[in-house]
Amino acid sequence: MRLVTFTRPGKLQQEVGALGAGDAVLDLAAAEPLLRGQSMLDLAAAPALLDKARAAMPKAPVVEGAKLCAPIPRPPKNVFCVGKNYHEHAKEFAGSGFDGGAKDVVPPFPVVFSKPHTSIIAQGEKILGHLDPTGGVDYEGELGVVIGQGGRGIAKADALKHVFGYTIINDVTARHLQKRHSQWILGKGLDTFCPMGPAILTADEVPDPTTLVLTTWVNGEQRQKAPVADLIFDIPTLIEAISAVITLEPGDVIATGTPAGVGIGFNPPVFLKSGDVVKIEISGIGVLENPVA
DSSP, rough: OOOEEOOOTTTTOOOOEEOGGOEEEEEEEHHHHGGGTTOOHHHOOOHHHHHHHHHGGOOOOBBBOOEOOOOSSSSOOOEEESSSSSSSHHHHHTTTTSSOOOOOOOOOSEEEEEEEEGGGOTTTOOOOOOOOTSSOOEOOOEEEEOOOOOBSSGGGGGGGEEEEEEEEOOOOEEEHHHHHHHSSSHHHOSOOOEEEEEEEEEGOOSGGGGGOEEEETTTTEEEEEEGGGGBSSSSSHHHHHHHTTTOBBOOOOOOOOOOOOOOGSSOOOOOOOOEEEEEEETTTEEEEEBBOO
C-alpha cells in the first residue's frame, strides 16, 4: 500500500490517502470515516488505523485535482540522515576534496546528521538553489525509512518490526557550505533542500528492503543506480545505533545515505543550476521529481 498526504483543490487542510491505479489519489476517509482528520503520524502510531486504511482502499473514490504534500511534512524530529553509507560514494566523497580532511574513507560507525523540517518539500515542488550563495548545490538520492512503533534501545534483530514504511528523499546539499562549516547541518538543512515522497510504501509490502533499487537522473541523464543491499550500515544497524541514545517516535524519518554518482564525483564537479530537474525512483515506491529554481 502506498500512502500519501494530500490537499484538495482550494483547501489547505492535509489529509491521508493512498495511490491507486495510474497514481490516482484515493480518498480513504470517504470509505472509512474513522480516518477523517487522521494524519500520517497517526497511522504510523496506530496499527489498527493502518488496518482500517488498508480495508478502505478498494472502496475509496478518486480525489480529483489532489495535490501531493510530503508524506510526513513535519516529522516529530529533524530528519535523521546518514552520510557516507555506500562504499563507492564514500570513496568518491573522500576523493572530492569536500570531505573536510576526514581520516576514514569508510567510517567505522554510522555518520548521522539532521535536516530541519523547514527543508522538507513535496513531489514536484521547487528546490530553491539560489538560497545557496556559494553555487554548490548537489543532489543525493536516498531511501527514507519511516518509523512506526517507537522506542529506545531497539535491538538490531527487532529493528524492522519498528518500520512503518519507506519513502524517497533527495538529500540536497550545498557542498561549499558543507565543507566550510564541518558540521553538515548548514550545508544540508537549507529551506527546500529535503524533497520527500511521493508516497510511503508500507513495510508489509517490503519484507526485505535490501531488494529495493535506487536510480537518480538529472535532466534525463542517469547519474546514480544501486541496490539498497550495498549500504555499509544496513537499516537495522542504523535503527539500533540511533535508538541507543535517542528515543525514536512514530513518524521519525531516517535517510539512509546516497550511492555514488553525485555531482562532486565528476572532475570538475557538476553542480545543479536553475532549470535542472532531479528525478529519483525506488522500485515499488514511485518517483520523486523536483525542478531547481
